[in-house]
Amino acid sequence: MEKTLVSPALCPRVEHAFEILGKKWTGLILRHLLTSTCRFNEIQSAIPELSGRMLTERMKELEEEGIVERTVIPARPIKIQYSLTQKGRDLEPVIRSIEEWAEKQD
Amino acid sequence: MEKTLVSPALCPRVEHAFEILGKKWTGLILRHLLTSTCRFNEIQSAIPELSGRMLTERMKELEEEGIVERTVIPARPIKIQYSLTQKGRDLEPVIRSIEEWAEKQD
Numbered sequence: 001m002e003k004t005l006v007s008p009a010l011c012p013r014v015e016h017a018f019e020i021l022g023k024k025w026t027g028l029i030l031r032h033l034l035t036s037t038c039r040f041n042e043i044q045s046a047i048p049e050l051s052g053r054m055l056t057e058r059m060k061e062l063e064e065e066g067i068v069e070r071t072v073i074p075a076r077p078i079k080i081q082y083s084l085t086q087k088g089r090d091l092e093p094v095i096r097s098i099e100e101w102a103e104k105q106d
Numbered sequence: 107m108e109k110t111l112v113s114p115a116l117c118p119r120v121e122h123a124f125e126i127l128g129k130k131w132t133g134l135i136l137r138h139l140l141t142s143t144c145r146f147n148e149i150q151s152a153i154p155e156l157s158g159r160m161l162t163e164r165m166k167e168l169e170e171e172g173i174v175e176r177t178v179i180p181a182r183p184i185k186i187q188y189s190l191t192q193k194g195r196d197l198e199p200v201i202r203s204i205e206e207w208a209e210k211q212d
Contacts, residue, residue, distance in 0.1 A: 011134055013208035013209075013211060014133055014134075014137070014201075014204055014205055014208045015130070015131075015133055015134060016208070017204050017207060017208045018127050018128050018132070018133040018204065019128055019130070020128075021124050021127070021128055021204075022124050022125055022126075022127055022128010022129065023128065024121070024125070025121075026124070027120055027121055027124040028117055028120070028121060031120070087210075087211065090207055090210060091207060093203040093206070093207070094200065094203045094204050094207055097199040097200045097203045098120055098123050098124065098127075098200050099120055100199070101123060101196055101197060101199070101200055102119035102120045102122070102123045103119075104193075104196060105119060105193065
């Protein structure tokens with residue numbers, strides 16, 4: 001067998017990255033956030049099949065991963081906004097390359 | 107809200123791509139195949155925690171997706187080799203970009 005170029009030290013992190021992005025709706029939510037800072041309801045209405053409960057779950061996961069930032073704007077009524085952190089914005093090449101790949105397929 | 111750049115027509119395909127890559131071990135198997143054509147046992151010994159049953163399942167899925175090609179070499183004993191199809195090789199930028207992203211994280 002040829003020498004492998006896979007770096008074993010990187011594997012768990014790459015696996016974890018694939019795992020995050022592989023969860024249902026996560027890719028779509030991130031693609032949406034790449035274009036703008038969004039309120040919860042805006043994301044939900046942009047993805048009609050996504051339930052509020054599921055969106056809450058995904059946003060919590062993405063916040064815990066340091067990919068999404070939640071900001072409370074002290075207005076009346078209070079506004080909750082979501083935006084990508086730097087770590088989240090760094091996912092743009094990944095998302096763009098997967099889009100390009102998907103575009104190529106019939 | 108700003109105009110979204112997400113193309114709705116692309117969504118199911120992109121979601122599906124994320125789904126394929128998000129399955130446990132798939133990213134690792136593909137990274138391995140990017141470096142060489144491999145026999146089943148070679149892939150298995152390169153990823154020690156991956157069971158034969160799980161590898162069989164993943165290879166079947168990847169074959170069904172047209173990402174991996176299975177070749178039977180009529181030798182004694184018969185050899186089964188796996189390699190990436192063009193569609194599979196086209197995943198290289200996706201895998202490389204996710205590696206770069208994972209490398210950046212602490």
